[in-house]
Amino acid sequence: DTEVTQTPKHLVMGMTNKKSLKCEQHMGHRAMYWYKQKAKKPPELMFVYSYEKLSINESVPSRFSPECPNSSLLNLHLHALQPEDSALYLCASSQEVGRGTGELFFGEGSRLTVL
Amino acid sequence: GENVEQHPSTLSVQEGDSAVIKCTYSDSASNYFPWYKQELGKRPQLIIDIRSNVGEKKDQRIAVTLNKTAKHFSLHITETQPEDSAVYFCAPRYGNKLVFGAGTILRVKS
16 A cells, blocks of 8 residues: 545635544555645655654644554644635655655645635 | 745746756855756656765766866756757755755747
8 A cells, every 4th residue: 555545635614613634554654744835836844753643834824734544644733724724735745754665645635725 | 044046937948959958046055956857747767966075967868067166066958859848847955855956847849
């Protein structure tokens, strides 16, 4: 299994809602990532988890809250988002942070619209 | 700092021609230099990568060359086909993360 699976594929939420994005991989990877991608822009790193511990937080606003319940799962909890947070949220995994092949395996993304 | 520049931003070629995309990185990039391809509406996928102890790597129609002195690496696609049309990102590694370039839109006209 070389897949990273993300749910939901699409999400529409109001600014007062609380929702979560989910990501799962079964490749035995120990590093997992959240990226944000706006239209016609590159993926922008938000968070990195290494061995289930938060390794990098790229100064992301606290309305985004990551969680890594175990080595296969990664969540992104969303609360009080703004319309400018509308984007494609990509999850990725790799063997380890900064080592190994370095290849990132991306999920198909969750397209978020904030009204 | 983490400064990555990618050129050109768009590139149109005739089917069968070659395409070259260049990525320039700042000093602190470490030893890993990949290229990702993202087709419209799809996820980014690694197409080729190179480590700093190697100058060139080839995989069929795709090659990557690395010039450590000049701090740039380039993606070469030969005999382009319509399915090569996509956005290509370089993503040199800085510490524990990849920093993506702005992307190059490649259009292959048949």
